[in-house]
Amino acid sequence: MLIPSHSPGDEDADWRAGDPEKIHDSFPCCVPPSFAALISDAEKSGDTLTAEALKKQVYPSAMEKVLTPSERADPLGEASYCVYPRLVHQYKNRVLLLSTGRCIGYCRYCFRRGFGAGHYGFISEAEAEQVCSYIAANPEIDEILVSGGDPMSVPFEKLENLLEKIRGIRPSLLIRICTRSPVFAPEIFTVEKLNALKSFRPLWLIPHINHPGELGNAQRGCLSAVVGTGIPVQSQTVLLQGVNDSAGVLSRLFKDLVCLGVKPGYLFQCDLAPGTSAFRVPLDRAFRIWKELRKELSGLSLPVFAVDLPGGGGKFPLDAAVLSENILSCRDGTLTVRLDNKKVYTYSV
Numbered sequence: 001m002l003i004p005s006h007s008p009g010d011e012d013a014d015w016r017a018g019d020p021e022k023i024h025d026s027f028p029c030c031v032p033p034s035f036a037a038l039i040s041d042a043e044k045s046g047d048t049l050t051a052e053a054l055k056k057q058v059y060p061s062a063m064e065k066v067l068t069p070s071e072r073a074d075p076l077g078e079a080s081y082c083v084y085p086r087l088v089h090q091y092k093n094r095v096l097l098l099s100t101g102r103c104i105g106y107c108r109y110c111f112r113r114g115f116g117a118g119h120y121g122f123i124s125e126a127e128a129e130q131v132c133s134y135i136a137a138n139p140e141i142d143e144i145l146v147s148g149g150d151p152m153s154v155p156f157e158k159l160e161n162l163l164e165k166i167r168g169i170r171p172s173l174l175i176r177i178c179t180r181s182p183v184f185a186p187e188i189f190t191v192e193k194l195n196a197l198k199s200f201r202p203l204w205l206i207p208h209i210n211h212p213g214e215l216g217n218a219q220r221g222c223l224s225a226v227v228g229t230g231i232p233v234q235s236q237t238v239l240l241q242g243v244n245d246s247a248g249v250l251s252r253l254f255k256d257l258v259c260l261g262v263k264p265g266y267l268f269q270c271d272l273a274p275g276t277s278a279f280r281v282p283l284d285r286a287f288r289i290w291k292e293l294r295k296e297l298s299g300l301s302l303p304v305f306a307v308d309l310p311g312g313g314g315k316f317p318l319d320a321a322v323l324s325e326n327i328l329s330c331r332d333g334t335l336t337v338r339l340d341n342k343k344v345y346t347y348s349v
């Protein structure tokens with residue numbers, strides 16, 4: 001792996017070492033019209049639970065001023081894997097590109113809220129060239145996550161220009177676009193834009209969707225159009241207290257997504273970003289929710305339940321922690337489990 005020299009103290013890297021209190025003060029509040037319409041529809045239909053679940057995600061609360069000792073400006077410890085301020089190379093075969101600090105709407109639990117609070121704009125041409133040269137010089141990289149902020153929040157020509165550069169590195173490089181826009185601004189997915197995105201395949205869209213109430217007619221139409229264009233879609237969801245912390249709500253969401261042609265990819269435990277403790281579901285309750293989901297959902301509808309370990313430990317699947325209480329032993333090539341029905345089963349090779 002070729003690692004270029006990078007001097008800490010770069011302006012764009014500052015947010016990772018930022019003061020959590022300042023992050024709170026400058027993290028924007030913006031509720032996009034399409035999301036406001038979902039809230040208003042839920043209120044009009046008397047579905048106050050859904051309306052509250054949606055509002056909690058986008059309207060600031062006094063709880064954001066509460067900072068806990070475990071919270072960090074850079075909860076995932078990405079700083080230690082930065083090869084450039086906007087490029088994180090944590091896993092051998094893939095890189096993460098923070099294309100912009102801006103979003104279409106701002107989620108109060110955002111784990112990169114320091115980056116959003118810094119109001120960083122879209123990656124410059126020079127930075128993009130630097131990033132592409134790095135990927136070109138490291139052939140083991142076969143995947144790039146274009147994230148942010150929300151890459152779909154910028155004028156589309158800018159994103160297109162960036163994707164052209166990335167696609168020019170090598171045809172086999174898999175591009176993943178991580179975005180909240182199918183929920184926040186489904187109207188931006190025009191036929192022209194979808195066809196343009198399709199031309200950069202292999203490319204997957206990774207929408208962030210947390211609640212079945214986020215799937216109104218416009219959002220459903222958008223996801224169906226993306227799938228219909230031939231762009232594969234895998235969602236990610238954050239487990240959020242007071243939003244989707246019940247097996248009933250989550251199973252409705254995941255079943256809905258599968259019916260739309262979207263594979264539920266990850267359910268994440270909420271990260272330790274400053275001022276987000278009100279959103280974090282205690283682990284024992286999160287495990288109970290997950291166990292119920294496993295009973296309720298097929299493998300197709302069930303996402304991987306995971307946490308991003310603080311301090312740069314990376315993604316860690318929590319499924320195993322939930323299931324370990326069923327394992328009586330696993331040694332000498334023999335696995336013995338006791339299921340919830342109390343029956344014991346053995347698998348041996």
Ligand code: SF4
Nearest residue numbers: 103106107110149180
């Ligand atoms: S859209 Fe994504 S990056 Fe933007 S505020 Fe929400 S979670 Fe954070």
